[in-house]
Amino acid sequence: MGSNDGVHGQLGPEQREAAWARLEKQHFDVIVIGGGVVGAGIALDAATRGLSVALVEARDLAAGTSSRSSKMFHGGLRYLEQLEFGLVKEALKERELALSTLAPHLVKPLRFLYPLTHRVWERPYVAAGLALYDTMGGAKSVPGQRHLTKHGAQRLAPGLRDDAMIGGVTYYDTVVDDARHTMTVARTAANYGAVVRTSTQVVGLIKEADRVTGVKLRDTDDGRTGEAHASVVINATGVWTDEVQALSRQRGRFHVRASKGVHIVVPRDRIVSDAAIILRTATSVLFVIPWGAHWIVGTTDTDWNLDLAHPAATKADIDYLLDRVNEVLVTPLTHADIDGVYAGLRPLLAGESDQTSKLSREHAVARVAPGLVSIAGGKYTTYRVMAADAVDEAASDIPARVPESVTEKVPLLGADGYFALVNQTVPLAEHYGIHAYRMTHLLDRYGSLAEDVLAMADGKPELLQPITDAPAYLQVEAVYAAAAEGALHLDDILARRTRISIEYPHRGVDCAEQVAGLVAPILGWDADDVDREIATYRARVEAEIESQTQPDDKAADALRAAAPEPRPQILEPVPSER
CATH class of the missing domain: 1.10.8 (Helicase, Ruva Protein; domain 3)
Structure with missing residues (x-):
């Protein structure tokens, strides 16, 4: 077991070669397919329980859904309206853990403004919802809700039109660089002994009688093939769940439908506001989130059944976002203002028939066949809970005793020592001969590993x-x-x-x-x-x-x-x- 070769779960060319050799030689307790946040989370969960683990990913860490989210570890405020209290409580607990212990370098508090548009009933309605949210853990290490007059809301967000609100409420959520966070989860797993290898596609499952005992692999860069064996294989491939499931020739317990979400990225000076903004739309909500020198505006929610690897945003998607956000902005955004666009696919659980139209954001875990477990659905925020559930489900296929999950006590790489380094930003910057704001940027991306980067x-x-x-x-x-x-x-x-x-x-x-x-x-x-x-x-x-x-x-x-x-x-x- 022990640490991965090299320092701090390093994933470089040397580790990559060594990983192929280990995949071919070693018999693992668990092989995880999929390098998104859930797959990386499963690898970390299993490794920190003392199991031998391999994680393989056909493309890159977070190449699919996990790099294309709304960039929030969100508390699930909108699930309150659907009376999904359990989901909200779980999400808030995970958000708090990430902010305070697991990834304070990557997950940051963010103030949101919710503009009120209806007189009389809306303020008490929102206040009651947010009071519940704050009590469930929404205001543990961040401020609780605050109510603003129309004038107060406009002072906070002068970019919003005079007729776009009658007042406002602020509450807190978070912002996270999802792709960096996923990669950091995977590196933390490697640090605890997991073999992590990208550009490594599972092209078949190995079976003995009715049991899945391993995977057939193909290196997607050089084409070489090989096999890896394990007591249990976990399919954590998100929108590709059904495709991997098909390799087992077993009927799946659930299906995954892909829903496309598009975001646009515009320069920060195009919208004048000191808070993120959450807007109600006819069908959902629209987020306007600060992102460095930019705002991210999203998202859409449309069915997608075309190429899963590279979902494409259309002019219609972009127009929809511009139309929605321009309803409230003093200075409307145009296509010319857009610096970036990205489209991602949400893996939503679908029932056995299309009549089951209430596609769920909750996750499901199933033992599809002896030696094969699938997990799908869920949302970015609850990746750690999903990971623990998947390993719990897989435990019946592992001969050794499997200890309980400990990931709520395992900070991600870069978290340890982060708060102390933040207090030393200026001397550190002087030591390395860079500007203090650069040091802050590095600490927010690498945490205490910033010194490894500078070295x-x-x-x-x-x-x-x-x-x-x-x-x-x-x-x-x-x-x-x-x-x-x-x-x-x-x-x-x-x-x-x-x-x-x-x-x-x-x-x-x-x-x-x-x-x-x-x-x-x-x-x-x-x-x-x-x-x-x-x-x-x-x-x-x-x-x-x-x-x-x-x-x-x-x-x-x-x-x-x-x-x-x-x-x-x-x-x-x-x-x-x-």
Whole structure:
């Protein structure tokens, strides 16, 4: 057992080679399929119970849904209206754990303004809901609700139109960089001995009699194949649940339907407000969330049954978001204001028939066959609970005694020592010769591992310069992504280890060459590899921008799906009966 090779659950080229060898040789207690937040959470849960674990992911950590959320560890306020008190209580407990103990470097408190639009009944209604929310844990380490007059609400958010509200209420939720958080969960699992390997696709299940005993693997970068064996395999593939399920030739206990959610990213100066904003729409809610120098506005909720890997946003999706948010803004947003767009798929649990239209956000776990467990549904905030439930369900297939889950006491990498380092921001910045605001940026992305990142610039002071066309990030951050964070392609670095692909109007194209040059020596790329990576990334961005001008899903999907994959050897699953 023990720690992963190298320091702090490092995921670099050396660990990657060693991981393939271990997958082929070792018999694991648990193999987890899927490197989203739930899969990473399961790997961490199992590893910290003392089990031997392998996590395999066909693309990149958080490549699917887990990098495309509304960027909140949210308390589930809107479930109160549906009287889902259990869901709210659970979400608030998880939010509090993340804020205070597990990931204070990644999960930050955020004040929200809820504009009131109806006289007489709305204020007491919202007040009662928020009082319940605060009592259930919504105001543990953050302030509780506060009521504002119309004048007070306008002072807080001058960008909202005079006729858009009659008053307001503020409450607190959180903001999180979802892709970094997922990657950190996976690295923490590696730190406790889990084998974590991306670009490693499960192309078949190994069976003995009726029991699943392992997986057939394919490296999606170089095409080599192999096998790995385990007492139990856990399918945590989100919207791909049914596809992986089909490999077992067993009837699934539940199905997963994909619902598309689109967000747009606009510069911070386009909306004048000191708080995040939550707006009611005819069918759901709209969030306007501060994100560094930007706002994220989302989301939509539409059925999706096309390409699962690269859901495409259409012009209709973007128009919908602009129309909704412009109903309340003094200065309307236009297409020209948008710096970034992203689309993600929510894995919603569907019943056996389409009549079951109340698709659930709750999660389900099932033992589909001896040696095979599936988990799906749920939401980002409750990944830790889902992970513990999955390992509990899998325990009956593991010969050894399986201890209880301990993850609520296991801080993620970078959390330990974070608060102390925040108090030393200025001297630390002076020590490394960078500006204090840069130090804050690093601490908010890496926590106490920020010093590991900066150490990579020892003797190479040029790495402490910003990336020329994405100056929010230092060059050393790209290097660290490849050396320690499991990034294997430009896309991994520009879309997930950093968020350059949604934070700059060029979507990462203008710095692709510089970043490729920085990571080539670490990833062993030659000149041809560098050219291919840049060309593939450019093609992805062009296809996305083009798809965002299309009128409907089919047209947008056709354009987006035509772009080349950075992982050339990936096999598309044979579509199951969706």
